[in-house]
Amino acid sequence: MHRRSQLIDGLIDLLLEVVHRLATRSRRKVIQRIAADIGAVNGKERLLVEIAMAALDHPDGRIEDVIFPIAGAAKLRAVIDEHRAKGTLDARIQQTMRGSYASHYRRMLSPLLRALQFRSNNSVWHPILTALDQIVRYAASGRRVVTEDDIPSGIIPGKWRQAVIDEQGRVNVVSFELCVLTQLRDRVRAKEIWIEGADRYRNPDDDLPGGLCRAPRCLLCRSWAVT
Secondary structure (H helix, E strand, C coil), rough: HHHHHHHHHHHHHHHHHHHHHHHHHHHHHHHHHHHHHHCCHHHHHHHHHHHHHHHHHHHCCHHHHHCCCCCCCHHHHHHHHHHHHCCHHHHHHHHHHHHHHHHHHHHHHHHHHHHEEECCHHHHHHHHHHHHHHHHHHHHHHCEEEEEEHHCCCCCCHHHHHECCCCEEECEEEEEEHHHHHHHHHHHHCCCCCCCCCCCCCHHHHHCCCCCCCCCHHHHCCHCCCC
């Protein structure tokens, strides 16, 4: 039993480390790319200054007479298109994470989740457990078409919504898995979700002295915990 607990702890450590590494490496790559882009847009900064100076010198002038001689419509449109293509920082990090996860780590997820039994004593986090079961079932059935109605309500945070759910309500399964895994890591580290048979990641209620009340209020104030 002790060896089994050690193995389960090792699997959880591996899962949490993979999720953490995906996030940190993706963030580092995106920041490096942004830094490279900043170094390559010196011309754009000079262009912005020239446009600002022209606008101040001729506040009543027409755009085609004041701005376009400095930067034509085609050049301004190219700057806008490039900015839109880069997207927000979170979106770019999520896109990079998705590429690494789908190419390397995703194949191990389903067997790992099947080998572990996640539990939670707080009903607030039960949607995450439901989502984990769905990930296993979708992988086993090979299901690729998933809609927003198929996943637990409230499982997608705002910063992930655009990456997971498109305008037609269809769910990107790979992004959905990543979204759930990032939330799982946070909840396991906070001991809100625990794993059957684990030692370090065991049920936190097992750490309470036997004579203490386990009511939720008693966890907030141990001085009331005498039954």
